[in-house]
Amino acid sequence: MKVKLTSGEADDGGFFLFSSLGDHASERLPLPPGFKGIGAEFVADVDKGVGKGWTPKRIVSELILLCGADEAKKLRVPTRDKIAARRSTMTRSSQFKFATVADMLEYVNEPGRLVTTLEMFNAIEDLDQILVYGTFFYDTTVKDDSPGAAEGSTVPGKTFGFNFGTKRLLFQLGQVC
Secondary structure, three states, X not given: OEEEEEOOOHHHOOEEEEEOOOOOOOOOOOOOOOOOOOOHHXXXXXXXXXXXXXXXXXXXXXXXXXXXOOHHHHOOOOOHHHHHHHHHHHHHOHHHOOOOHHHHHHHHOOXXXXXXXXXXXXXXXXXXXXXXXXXXXXXXXXXXXXXXXXXXXXXXXXXXXXXXXXXXXXXXXXXHO
């Protein structure tokens, strides 16, 4: 670490330089007691991998690749178990559950997620980015779970959702068809 502090007016040119040039440890330091989860430096990349549907093993591999030659950072990469726990928490969170059509549309209409034209599709560079191709709303019948309902009885209901995939998936489907 180096810190340069100027003194007086900027034109004086006077400054003090403080530095700490000690050796850095090559071993991972333990996190504070009671810390659970993933270090802040990896959260965005882990969430991105979870959003792409990657396994925890693949996410660890991708994080290690992102670290490049920084061996100290590689030692801080979260374990597969921590990533699996975060993935489980994220998929149970309200971010991935839609109680209303409005909730779903808020998710779907996030910039860059809904693809409605060929130009928008071609502009996507990441082959594994989750893309939404369309939404649907249907009137349907659902099992009647109300107290005292007859076995197998149904009631009118509604369902809604969206069609999604990735560019890679579409390219692979194109090779099969």
